[in-house]
Amino acid sequence: AQKITQTQPGMFVQEKEAVTLDCTYDTSDPSYGLFWYKQPSSGEMIFLIYQGSYDQQNATEGRYSLNFQKARKSANLVISASQLGDSAMYFCAMREGSGGYNKLIFGAGTRLAVHP
Amino acid sequence: KAGVTQTPRYLIKTRGQQVTLSCSPISGHRSVSWYQQTPGQGLQFLFEYFSETQRNKGNFPGRFSGRQFSNSRSEMNVSTLELGDSALYLCASSDGTSGGDEQFFGPGTRLTVL
Numbered sequence: 136a137q138k139i140t141q142t143q144p145g146m147f148v149q150e151k152e153a154v155t156l157d158c159t160y161d162t163s164d165p166s167y168g169l170f171w172y173k174q175p176s177s178g179e180m181i182f183l184i185y186q187g188s189y190d191q192q193n194a195t196e197g198r199y200s201l202n203f204q205k206a207r208k209s210a211n212l213v214i215s216a217s218q219l220g221d222s223a224m225y226f227c228a229m230r231e232g233s234g235g236y237n238k239l240i241f242g243a244g245t246r247l248a249v250h251p
Numbered sequence: 252k253a254g255v256t257q258t259p260r261y262l263i264k265t266r267g268q269q270v271t272l273s274c275s276p277i278s279g280h281r282s283v284s285w286y287q288q289t290p291g292q293g294l295q296f297l298f299e300y301f302s303e304t305q306r307n308k309g310n311f312p313g314r315f316s317g318r319q320f321s322n323s324r325s326e327m328n329v330s331t332l333e334l335g336d337s338a339l340y341l342c343a344s345s346d347g348t349s350g351g352d353e354q355f356f357g358p359g360t361r362l363t364v365l
Contacts, residue, residue, distance in 0.1 A: 179357070182353050236306060237299050238299060239284070
């Protein structure tokens with residue numbers, strides 16, 4: 136069963152505007168973590184933001200924020216004030232359980248294009 | 252601190268050969284995970300090593316194996332290469348002791364099987 140769903144294969148946004156990338160997940164484990172990564176054309180995965188299942192507040196990191204709606208099992212990434220350098224693939228990922236076990240399940244990704 | 256390094260960056264092999272990829276984690280990190288990325292299957296977890304022990308394993312055939320050394324460096328081996336093994340192989344390192352710690356990825360090794 137697919138556990139991470141990113142329904143937007145591609146998105147585009149005007150420079151300086153905000154954009155939301157969707158991510159829904161499925162798990163029966165009460166303890167899990169949700170991650171967003173950016174992958175430029177160079178191939179390297181760049182960590183953006185993390186949200187734990189027990190975190191009360193939505194995570195924020197600079198221009199990135201995570202809109203965490205636990206009941207809906209969604210963890211959308213919001214990028215404010217888009218920049219040309221934000222053009223890349225964006226992946227949502229989930230890690231089930233706790234204890235430091237590092238097995239990330241990734242979504243299919245969303246390709247974001249920022250237009251000047 | 253130096254980031255995660257992977258060698259080689261590019262590799263071309265032919266079917267039936269075997270290949271070894273190397274990953275050096277960030278200093279102090281004890282967990283190394285490996286992922287395969289292909290256009291068709293996306294990013295898939297291969298395995299994770301922590302303190303020289305395999306802690307997690309994905310759904311890949313036994314041709315894919317790995318190991319971790321006492322300095323936390325890890326190697327991944329693929330035997331009897333198939334065309335479908337052509338992919339970007341990414342490794343990630345982390346402290347490995349907390350459920351929320353970030354995984355830092357290396358630049359990847361792009362393997363082409365002819």
